[in-house]
Amino acid sequence: MRNLMISIILFPLIILYFSLFIVEEGQRGIVLRFGKVLRNNHNQSEVYAPGLHFKIPFVETVKSLDARIQSMDNQADRFVTKEKKDLIIDSYITWRISDFSRYYLTTGGDDITQAEMLLKRKFSDRLRSEMGRLNVKDIVIDASGRLANNVKDALNSGSDDEPENQPINVLTYEQKMSLTSINNSNDFHPKSNSMAALGIQVVDVRIKHINLPTEVSDAIYNRMRAEREAVARRQRSQGKEEAEKLRAQADYQVTRTLAEAERTALITRGEGDAKAMKLFANAFKQxxxxxxxxxxxxxxxxxxxxxxxxxxxxxxxxxxxxxxxxx
Structure with missing residues (x-):
């Protein structure tokens, strides 16, 4: 009898324990019922804000997705400009989840690595396309960040120069059906080549460094070094020429000054000797x-x-x- 009473008391507590779930701050939760995203009466996906919520135990499962802004560094890659010149671009992207149910279905769950892989591929294609429209001067002096803004807008809204029927990812049958129902239930139908089709919003795109390839920069540095050395040699030769001129002028002035001094000394000495002889003559004449x-x-x-x-x-x-x- 005592065990039965304990079981009667514990059973509701267990049911309550498995019925409650908590969504942490900075996250959002979606509930899956038999592997399908739970929807409300308007056939829209249920997204749970941070706090305490209820679910049907043993039937529904909860997936927590990070709602914070994510930062993704891109590996420096080579891009070709309008002038057919290569540049090494180092950049980074900040993004966040805009549609949690769509993000969960299109990225194969809450795997952020899969999402970043898709985002990197799209970003590389868009940046390569934008770089092909600009020359090196426009890219370097892009003070207003037009290049980064164009790439961000193209990633968020999609573009017409890419095929929209390109598959985003290999989905299961259930995920395809859920994604189809999402598209049918929402008035907003993003282009399949946009990040909105993945449930992702690109917050910002930034170019950190723009460098020349090693072989190009080495050739430019060698040419600059050769030009500077030629200028240095020309300056040194001009300096030596000026030094020789100044030295010759100084030697001329020294020789002239010594000759003038010797001439003046001889004249003075002659005049003094003449005066002395005259004085001697006048003295001895007496x-x-x-x-x-x-x-x-x-x-x-x-x-x-x-x-x-x-x-x-x-x-x-x-x-x-x-x-x-x-x-």
């Missing part, structure tokens, strides 16, 4: 004997200043008259 005596003393000094010289003179010579004792 006493001839004294002048002769001074000249004899200078002659003695010059003659006997070198001890290695040998002079053979007659002692009675007139040269020694001032060395003789006075009479």
């Amino acid at each position: 006493d001839i004997d004294f002048y002769v005596f001074i000249r004899s003393l200078r002659a003695y000094e010059q003659s006997f200043s070198c001890y290695q010289d040998v002079l053979i003179l007659n002692p009675t010579s007139d040269f020694f008259r001032y060395m003789k004792p006075p009479l």
